Amino acid sequence: MSDSQHRRLILPNFLSPQECKELQFIHKSSSTVGYRPNVFSTTLSHVIATSSCHFLIPFIPIRERLKDKVEEFFRCEYELFIEFTGLISWTRGATIGWHTDDNRPYLKQRHFAVSLPLSLSTTHLLYLYTIVAHNFCPSKAVCYLNNYAKDFNGGLFHFQDGEPNSIMPMAGDVVMYTADKRNIHSVDEITDGERLTLTLWFTRDGSHDEDVKLVSLLSQHLLHKDMVASHLPLPASSDMYWFSQDQASNYQFGFNICWARLHILGYDISISEDSTCDSDVSELLVKPVKLVRGDELLDHEFGNILHALQVIHFYCWQGSSLKINASDMDMKLLKLSDEHREKINSLKSVLMNDEDLVLKVFRSMPLEENGGICFAWTGILAATAAWEDYVTKLSKQIHLQLPYWRMHESIYMVQLDE
Ligand SMILES: O=C(O)CCC(=O)C(=O)O
Numbered sequence: 001m002s003d004s005q006h007r008r009l010i011l012p013n014f015l016s017p018q019e020c021k022e023l024q025f026i027h028k029s030s031s032t033v034g035y036r037p038n039v040f041s042t043t044l045s046h047v048i049a050t051s052s053c054h055f056l057i058p059f060i061p062i063r064e065r066l067k068d069k070v071e072e073f074f075r076c077e078y079e080l081f082i083e084f085t086g087l088i089s090w091t092r093g094a095t096i097g098w099h100t101d102d103n104r105p106y107l108k109q110r111h112f113a114v115s116l117p118l119s120l121s122t123t124h125l126l127y128l129y130t131i132v133a134h135n136f137c138p139s140k141a142v143c144y145l146n147n148y149a150k151d152f153n154g155g156l157f158h159f160q161d162g163e164p165n166s167i168m169p170m171a172g173d174v175v176m177y178t179a180d181k182r183n184i185h186s187v188d189e190i191t192d193g194e195r196l197t198l199t200l201w202f203t204r205d206g207s208h209d210e211d212v213k214l215v216s217l218l219s220q221h222l223l224h225k226d227m228v229a230s231h232l233p234l235p236a237s238s239d240m241y242w243f244s245q246d247q248a249s250n251y252q253f254g255f256n257i258c259w260a261r262l263h264i265l266g267y268d269i270s271i272s273e274d275s276t277c278d279s280d281v282s283e284l285l286v287k288p289v290k291l292v293r294g295d296e297l298l299d300h301e302f303g304n305i306l307h308a309l310q311v312i313h314f315y316c317w318q319g320s321s322l323k324i325n326a327s328d329m330d331m332k333l334l335k336l337s338d339e340h341r342e343k344i345n346s347l348k349s350v351l352m353n354d355e356d357l358v359l360k361v362f363r364s365m366p367l368e369e370n371g372g373i374c375f376a377w378t379g380i381l382a383a384t385a386a387w388e389d390y391v392t393k394l395s396k397q398i399h400l401q402l403p404y405w406r407m408h409e410s411i412y413m414v415q416l417d418e
């Protein structure tokens with residue numbers, strides 16, 4: 001559906017349920033606290049910085065399809081650039097009143113450039129000609145990845161003028177609109193659950209091309225890394241995972257979102273022997289961990305809490321289709337001693353000292369745990385192996401495609417004959 005003035009476009013079912021679920025898996029296992037209260041985000045530069053470059057792969061075909069649509073709909077004669085790609089989730093309390101989206105810093109820069117009358121070089125003049133003569137209004141695409149009323153309540157999207165008046169976010173649907181006054185919009189407060197979107201910004205201005213920055217980050221990151229090296233995620237600084245209501249990150253009130261996301265799915269974490277509640281939070285995040293459920297501990301070591309979180313969310317995503325191997329049946333489960341339980345609780349009081357807040361933020365809607373299948377430790381072990389296969393496959397694709405991306409300073413699906 002598009003409106004008569006060509007300022008917005010709504011595309012139902014643009015993303016497949018599988019694409020939505022894969023992006024949800026990435027976000028729930030990689031997000032950091034976001035730029036506004038009660039908001040969480042996963043940017044592409046963040047996944048690179050945390051040694052999870054492979055997660056870029058699922059975004060690539062989706063970015064391409066969205067860019068093609070925007071170019072077609074807004075009738076662009078020249079190429080557009082993606083300025084930003086991110087997964088963004090809003091939880092209880094997040095809201096935004098009537099606003100336009102043209103408050104991005106690069107817009108100010110553009111106005112500044114136009115008001116410079118003197119000493120312009122030919123390049124400058126050409127540049128000005130391009131932005132003035134082919135004035136493309138920056139645009140945004142918001143792809144909904146989960147469902148109103150099922151995964152969250154509240155969070156309806158509204159346009160102030162014209163049709164459609166309101167949009168009920170449903171997984172797979174996309175809304176595209178120009179960032180100017182023709183599209184004043186708002187989002188109702190989220191009252192329950194977690195509302196998840198994939199958000200992209202488009203620009204004409206090549207100096208804000210996200211791909212150039214991402215290719216450079218990828219090159220730096222992968223230069224020293226062996227292709228067969230481990231795919232362990234590397235946690236970012238601990239304050240990026242610290243949620244507190246007043247945004248003060250002094251670790252006194254609030255919680256670590258990795259621990260919290262495991263907790264709401266029914267897991268506790270046992271951090272290696274020498275960790276105590278006096279340890280520094282950043283130190284705790286990089287230590288090997290084991291998973292606990294009830295009074296059982298799975299005797300399998302994960303590289304760090306982020307690794308455990310990725311595997312558990314992989315289990316939630318793929319649960320019902322995972323194959324249990326014979327070797328998974330040999331797993332070792334240990335009964336927790338009182339002493340061990342006490343230790344877990346004391347670390348928990350450091351990383352998650354406001355449990356009520358965790359439940360308020362993440363656990364207000366019934367969760368569809370483990371892809372709807374019953375929990376089994378054998379399933380977790382199967383997920384551990386399947387996660388490794390999955391990231392290895394994605395990682396190979398990154399390594400094969402990066403030379404082409406570097407050559408073109410652009411990220412695209414390279415057709416390679418295997
Ligand atoms: O998530 C949405 O539906 C739109 C969010 C929005 O308007 C914004 O972040 O500026």
Ligand SMILES: [Fe+2]
Nearest residue numbers: 099100101185
């Ligand atoms: Fe907006």
